[in-house]
Amino acid sequence: MNNWLYGLYALILGLVSIVTGEIITFVMLGFILISLQNIHSTLKEMLAVQKEKN
Template sequence: MNNWWNIIYFVLIALISIFTGEIVTFIMLGFILLTLNNINTTLKKIYKQNSQKNDKEEIGQ
């Protein structure tokens, strides 16, 4: 589901950038959005690992 929203955002930004002639801005926004998405995914994985580790420690006590 999240990928569909990303595709819609990219298409919308692409259409606006083509209409206004800001192709370089579209490319830079694409890089920024991909980077933020990767950071978000990494933080979610770290949070999940920490949550599982804390749950195991609580059970052991």
């Protein structure tokens, strides 16, 4: 996915959280999503390095 799409998802979730009054939930979800994105990027890099070795 593109980075702008992640931004769009974050914006939509932010608007929903403001309407429902669950700002803390939005912030915690944001931290979780950022962590998962970092893990995914690292795994993709590891896979690319592994493929180059073989």
